[in-house]
Amino acid sequence: MSSRTATALWTQRFQRPRDSNMSLQGQIRQMLVAAILDGQLPPQTALPSSRELADQLSVARNTVVLAYQQLVEEGYLISRERSGHFVNPAMLEGRHGFRPMQTVPVREHEAAPTRPDWAQRVQRRPSAQRNIVKPGNWQDYEYPFVYGQFDQSLFPTNDWRECCMKALSVMEIRNWAPDLIGRDDDTLIQQIRTRVLPRRGVFAMPDEIVITIGCQQALYLVADLLARERTTVGFENPGYPDARNIFENRNARLVPLPVDEGGVRPVEDAQLFAQCDYVYVTPSHQCPSTATMPIDRRHALLELAQEHDFVLIEDDYESENNFSGLPHPALKSLDKADRVIYIGSLSKTFAPGLRLGYIVGPRELVHELRALRRLMVRHPAAYIQRAFATFLALGHHDALLRRLAHAYRERALALTAALDRYMPQARYIPVTGGASCWVEGPPWLDAGRLAADAEQHGILIELGSVFFMNGLEQNHCFRMGFSAIRLDRIDAGVRLLAELVRKQKPAL
Numbered sequence: 001m002s003s004r005t006a007t008a009l010w011t012q013r014f015q016r017p018r019d020s021n022m023s024l025q026g027q028i029r030q031m032l033v034a035a036i037l038d039g040q041l042p043p044q045t046a047l048p049s050s051r052e053l054a055d056q057l058s059v060a061r062n063t064v065v066l067a068y069q070q071l072v073e074e075g076y077l078i079s080r081e082r083s084g085h086f087v088n089p090a091m092l093e094g095r096h097g098f099r100p101m102q103t104v105p106v107r108e109h110e111a112a113p114t115r116p117d118w119a120q121r122v123q124r125r126p127s128a129q130r131n132i133v134k135p136g137n138w139q140d141y142e143y144p145f146v147y148g149q150f151d152q153s154l155f156p157t158n159d160w161r162e163c164c165m166k167a168l169s170v171m172e173i174r175n176w177a178p179d180l181i182g183r184d185d186d187t188l189i190q191q192i193r194t195r196v197l198p199r200r201g202v203f204a205m206p207d208e209i210v211i212t213i214g215c216q217q218a219l220y221l222v223a224d225l226l227a228r229e230r231t232t233v234g235f236e237n238p239g240y241p242d243a244r245n246i247f248e249n250r251n252a253r254l255v256p257l258p259v260d261e262g263g264v265r266p267v268e269d270a271q272l273f274a275q276c277d278y279v280y281v282t283p284s285h286q287c288p289s290t291a292t293m294p295i296d297r298r299h300a301l302l303e304l305a306q307e308h309d310f311v312l313i314e315d316d317y318e319s320e321n322n323f324s325g326l327p328h329p330a331l332k333s334l335d336k337a338d339r340v341i342y343i344g345s346l347s348k349t350f351a352p353g354l355r356l357g358y359i360v361g362p363r364e365l366v367h368e369l370r371a372l373r374r375l376m377v378r379h380p381a382a383y384i385q386r387a388f389a390t391f392l393a394l395g396h397h398d399a400l401l402r403r404l405a406h407a408y409r410e411r412a413l414a415l416t417a418a419l420d421r422y423m424p425q426a427r428y429i430p431v432t433g434g435a436s437c438w439v440e441g442p443p444w445l446d447a448g449r450l451a452a453d454a455e456q457h458g459i460l461i462e463l464g465s466v467f468f469m470n471g472l473e474q475n476h477c478f479r480m481g482f483s484a485i486r487l488d489r490i491d492a493g494v495r496l497l498a499e500l501v502r503k504q505k506p507a508l
Contacts, residue, residue: 024059028067036076036087043089047077129245130466135455138484142458143493147436147481150351154407159396160351160387167387176382182374184211185385191392192346192358200319201333202342207363210370213380214355215315218343219246221369221376222313222359226278227252234272234279234310236264238467238474240287243280243315256469259286261429263293266300273301274308281312283331284319285434288467288479292432295328302331305339312340320349320401322433323409338362346388349404349435350397356380356388408435411482411490418494423501435483438464444506445476453500459493 022030035041047053050068054061068085071077077085138144166172176185189206197204212218219242227233227250235244237256247254255275257264263286266273273279281301283293293301305312314331332342341361347354359369373379391397412431419426419439427440441447451461464477482490 024063025067025070028053028057028059028064029070032067032071033076036091039092041087043087043092045087046083047085047087049084124249126245126249129248130241131245132241132462132466134462135460138460141455141460143489143496144460144484145462145480145482145493146460146484147462147479148348148352149481149484150353151407151484153486154400154404155351156396156400159394159400160391163387163390163394163396166390167383172386176386178382180379180382182370182379184209184379185382185389187393188385188389191389195392195397196344196346197360200316200344201329202360204360205363208360208366210359210366210373211380211385212357212359212373213377214347214352215343215345215357216242216246217355217373217376218357218359219243219313219315221372222341222343223247223250223252225365225368225372226311232275232277234264234276235469236281236286237469238288238464238477239280239469240282240315240317241466244469247280254469259289259291261289261291262297263291264297264301266297266304270304273304273310276308276310278311278313279305280315281331282315282317284316284328285321287315287317288436288464289429289438290318290431290434290436291429292328298328298331298334302334302339306337310339314340314342316342316344318348318434319344321405321408321435323405323412323431332360341365350400354384354388356384407487408433408482411485411487412437414487414490415480415482415494418491422495422498426501436479436481439478439480440464440474441476441478441501442505443476445501445504447476447478449504450497450500451478453503454497457496457500459497459500461497 032041032047041047047068048056050061050064054064057064068077068079072079072085075088076091078088079085132147134146134149135141138146138149167176186206188211189209192209193204193206212221223246227247229251231250231252233247233252233254234257235247235254236259238259244254255272257269257272257279259265263283264279264281279301281293283298283301285292301312304310312331312335316330316332319330330342332340338361341359344358344360346356346358359366361369415437416428416431419428419437423439423441425442428437431437441450447461447463447465451463454461462479462481464479465475467477467479468474485493
């Protein structure tokens with residue numbers, strides 16, 4: 001026998017969220033589905049009439065009618081003529097615990113089950129690695145000098161929506177809806193070959209490119225395929241912490257390679273390079289210093305790779321954010337002997353949450369990378385691949401890069417001018433591109449303490465120590481990103497940060 005739900009349930013459960021962008025009809029459907037799947041509305045429960053529910057929720061009756069109709073079509077509700085709407089029992093078949101009050105009886109004198117000892121079973125502890133840390137609510141801070149976060153005011157909402165809608169057309173859906181297994185979207189591969197790579201002087205065939213879920217997965221795939229316990233990897237110091245953690249996770253031996261205002265030093269440190277099987281570099285904008293490697297060093301590095309038989313893993317970090325004209329050619333563009341594995345990103349400057357990257361390498365390597373990727377995710381979401389291919393084809397990506405270059409140049413100038421004005425004792429590498437500034441404070445500065453004090457005043461900066469291999473070097477360094485902070489807040493944020501720096505200055 002069905003029963004009508006009490007008015008109090010609807011009054012209590014259906015509190016309309018103030019910050020929701022969902023339509024009223026969508027909110028009502030969402031609330032009803034949650035009540036059904038959570039077991040608060042058992043099978044055969046009769047729902048209020050559309051008029052009653054509309055009155056209780058203070059919405060138009062037609063809004064409730066449409067929500068009910070949609071839920072009937074989706075199978076959550078059953079409509080009975082002259083009786084109303086009822087919870088469909090078929091939606092809960094096979095679901096455990098849809099009667100939340102039902103409990104399993106405990107047998108008398110039955111011993112408690114033994115739980116696995118996960119502390120012994122877990123072979124590695126990735127959570128113990130040193131990572132760049134950003135508060136999840138960084139957008140709530142007044143001065144978010146964080147790197148790698150997007151600026152909503154610069155996001156091409158209408159252009160991206162247009163591309164997503166095109167990807168949802170009937171003709172397009174049949175291209176991306178099937179399982180691609182080990183393949184990638186052909187149109188995206190073609191756009192990368194003809195629109196993205198030529199800007200870096202790189203030319204590749206389709207079977208020399210594989211799409212990844214961001215640069216992070218690209219690095220993981222390369223490390224998993226090539227690195228093992230006796231593999232030696234040359235690594236920039238300071239360098240990208242996530243890449244360092246990935247190679248350490250494969251038990252590779254890391255050789256720290258010193259960095260100056262031109263990146264790694266192949267001539268001065270040739271003996272260090274000679275020890276390596278692979279060398280990971282970020283020549284376009286070194287992470288975190290933003291230094292750009294001169295062309296003569298690039299040639300010297302390739303010659304050294306040939307002489308000592310090592311392979312270069314080029315992370316083309318922020319290559320498209322360049323303020324000083326045409327960027328230097330990628331290492332891959334100078335490579336004549338397949339000694340460079342090239343890793344690029346499609347989404348870092350656009351929307352980091354999209355997670356789209358790619359690897360360019362010899363076809364034998366790419367073939368194995370595809371097979372390895374299949375074991376993880378088969379392929380990145382085909383719908384996102386097709387939408388981004390359209391974004392590239394329509395020229396939206398090129399237009400976005402021009403807007404970002406202008407906006408970032410303005411912010412970089414404002415940031416460095418403020419540093420010169422308020423922190424003349426600090427040193428920084430001139431910002432010629434990218435979206436961050438690497439700052440070396442006075443030797444007495446404790447950057448960890450500064451970051452903690454700054455956060456209390458609404459300022460976010462990134463600790464520099466995490467970029468160094470031993471974690472104790474250069475404790476007076478920190479990174480300031482400017483991709484997510486408004487231009488008009490940069491000067492005030494640096495001024496306030498400088499006041500906190502002065503408070504640490506030791507008395508004479």
